[in-house]
Amino acid sequence: MGDTAPRGEAASERVAAHLRQAILSGEIRPGSRIRQEEIAEQLGASRLPVREALRMLEAEGLTQLEVNKGARVPAFDRAQLDVIYEMRERIETLALRLSLPHLTSAHEAELYRLQDRIEATTDVATFLDLDRQFHLLSYVGCPSGELLASVTRLWNSTQHYRRAFMLHKAEERWMIVNAEHRLLLDAIARRDEVDCERFLSGHIRRTRIQLVDHPEIFDD
Amino acid sequence: MGDTAPRGEAASERVAAHLRQAILSGEIRPGSRIRQEEIAEQLGASRLPVREALRMLEAEGLTQLEVNKGARVPAFDRAQLDVIYEMRERIETLALRLSLPHLTSAHEAELYRLQDRIEATTDVATFLDLDRQFHLLSYVGCPSGELLASVTRLWNSTQHYRRAFMLHKAEERWMIVNAEHRLLLDAIARRDEVDCERFLSGHIRRTRIQLVDHPEIFDD
DNA sequence: CGTAGTAAAAATGGATCCATTCTGGCGGGA
DNA sequence: TCCCGCCAGAATGGATCCATTTTTACTACG
Structure with missing residues (x-):
């Protein structure tokens, strides 16, 4: 990583905050798939806190996870x-x-x-x-x-x-x-x-x- | 593990199902802490799917997770x-x-x-x-x-x-x-x-x- | 030419190991 | 006697590596 401090804050929460902002701002559109390693690499973390973050966001209604099928932003008709x-x-x-x-x-x-x-x-x-x-x-x-x-x-x-x-x-x-x-x-x-x-x-x-x-x- | 088949079903979902039943049946009481490795050992899985399950259950209102403080079953006054x-x-x-x-x-x-x-x-x-x-x-x-x-x-x-x-x-x-x-x-x-x-x-x-x-x- | 089957590539799920943080008990000092 | 700080044990968070599943693209056949 090298830029943001891992001290004081949980990595999963940093990832969650980033994704939350990206989804709410429309940067990540409903229906689109979120690839774990893409986000992990982008934020300089491993895939594990990303999965954790995706689960946190699921509780907030911002993502949907399906087994072996990854995460998507829910879309509604x-x-x-x-x-x-x-x-x-x-x-x-x-x-x-x-x-x-x-x-x-x-x-x-x-x-x-x-x-x-x-x-x-x-x-x-x-x-x-x-x-x-x-x-x-x-x-x-x-x-x-x-x-x-x-x-x-x-x-x-x-x-x-x-x-x-x-x-x-x-x-x-x-x-x-x-x-x-x-x-x-x-x-x-x-x-x-x-x-x-x-x-x-x-x-x-x-x-x-x-x-x-x-x-x-x-x-x- | 050795007893239950890892095939066909995700371990995290098996753990989630077990915990869901345990919480809803009152076996695990509101306010009590859920230790990851205790559950992991008990179900013959590693701690990772347990964490995953705890996050799933959080979305269902059955658990609450706090960073570095573990999981609890929410209690209400x-x-x-x-x-x-x-x-x-x-x-x-x-x-x-x-x-x-x-x-x-x-x-x-x-x-x-x-x-x-x-x-x-x-x-x-x-x-x-x-x-x-x-x-x-x-x-x-x-x-x-x-x-x-x-x-x-x-x-x-x-x-x-x-x-x-x-x-x-x-x-x-x-x-x-x-x-x-x-x-x-x-x-x-x-x-x-x-x-x-x-x-x-x-x-x-x-x-x-x-x-x-x-x-x-x-x-x- | 279209479709089904298959194999390679990519992505996810899981296990083990290490670092960090919390917890609880002990001892010293006011 | 009570309170504060310190230290050891325990529990959680994170990283890397491996297994399995999904996906996709290519090929062969109808």
């Missing part, structure tokens, strides 16, 4: 993505409800700051990242690690299709998302459970409907 | 289990709704047969196993693998606490569960989405409330 969004609707509204009482004013301020940055950017990659940060931050008060892990898995699974969608209908989508975020933000600031649930489930439902209506997104 | 049951309420009603249109009469017959066996048994371990089979079978028509995996994870996480609960309040719980199962079964046979959702969410909610009300279950 319209029907499958539709279900994932219905899961998001139910899981994330629960997460927000449980998070709401524990959100501090610091969290609130950070949410507003994130939304300002979302409205300021014109870059799709930045938008996707900030949008993800925005929602996940709103769940940060949630006292259940299991629930947060589920939410993260769902976001991981949808990441690629959100990007494909934004690349098509960016300008229109931008405005809708921002309007819905503002409504949600104010409901959060008011600690209004009912409005939070209403706005969030509506936000996810409308995204789902629009997303599934674009066949060109699913050209794999 | 009352608040955490409460959240898991709220997730079950939302996720499983969705799974049943999506499964319902694809259930065949053969599935129905098998569900009735399972319920008959549930009512016939007096053994807690058998009851837990059949109850799990009953519910998971009702979701088998669900077209989404992600959703089924989520449901399975939730059942894995609750398994130990269901058992602890049944060991305490068995006779009372038995009758309630059976009554609720019969209502659910008939709703499934009628393909009645509304009643299915109502009976299932009620079933899970009442189980949650009773379960969380028993502090002795959480003595770890």
Whole structure:
């Protein structure tokens, strides 16, 4: 290796972090195969921590491993993505409800700051990242690690299709998302459970409907 | 090794199957540490497929791995289990709704047969196993693998606490569960989405409330 | 010309060995 | 007496090497 320090951090976690970034950024596309020794050589590690990392990412919904057939990034068709969004609707509204009482004013301020940055950017990659940060931050008060892990898995699974969608209908989508975020933000600031649930489930439902209506997104 | 055939099946999957059974049956209790070489020696394999298996089970919610600290079976307190049951309420009603249109009469017959066996048994371990089979079978028509995996994870996480609960309040719980199962079964046979959702969410909610009300279950 | 069979190449799974990190018990000092 | 630090044993993480499976490309046959 010679560049990064093996001290202090587990090699498998470094590999996992690298692959996680590569998959979420779209560098590695859904359906494509991930060759262990290719990654190992690329990161200056042996194949073993790579296998370990691929298993870690499997628990996060970012890879799928089959015996003797290697690892792939899972790909979804319209029907499958539709279900994932219905899961998001139910899981994330629960997460927000449980998070709401524990959100501090610091969290609130950070949410507003994130939304300002979302409205300021014109870059799709930045938008996707900030949008993800925005929602996940709103769940940060949630006292259940299991629930947060589920939410993260769902976001991981949808990441690629959100990007494909934004690349098509960016300008229109931008405005809708921002309007819905503002409504949600104010409901959060008011600690209004009912409005939070209403706005969030509506936000996810409308995204789902629009997303599934674009066949060109699913050209794999 | 010398006893089991390494042919045809991956060693890591054999190890995973063994550990899965051991954890779900309560042989390995939540919170307890799982030593890699102990399992490896016990099953006549090296430590590598054991690590692999532990990672697989992590994706199923049956183990938790920490760097340099080994693997543990996750344990939950009352608040955490409460959240898991709220997730079950939302996720499983969705799974049943999506499964319902694809259930065949053969599935129905098998569900009735399972319920008959549930009512016939007096053994807690058998009851837990059949109850799990009953519910998971009702979701088998669900077209989404992600959703089924989520449901399975939730059942894995609750398994130990269901058992602890049944060991305490068995006779009372038995009758309630059976009554609720019969209502659910008939709703499934009628393909009645509304009643299915109502009976299932009620079933899970009442189980949650009773379960969380028993502090002795959480003595770890 | 297309397809099935086969063999070489590549990729994955597993075992053994070594390095690093955690754990637990002991002793010394405040 | 209690607490902190240190040392030995044990457990985990990683690297290299070998076996098995998959894949792919080539050849031969229909």
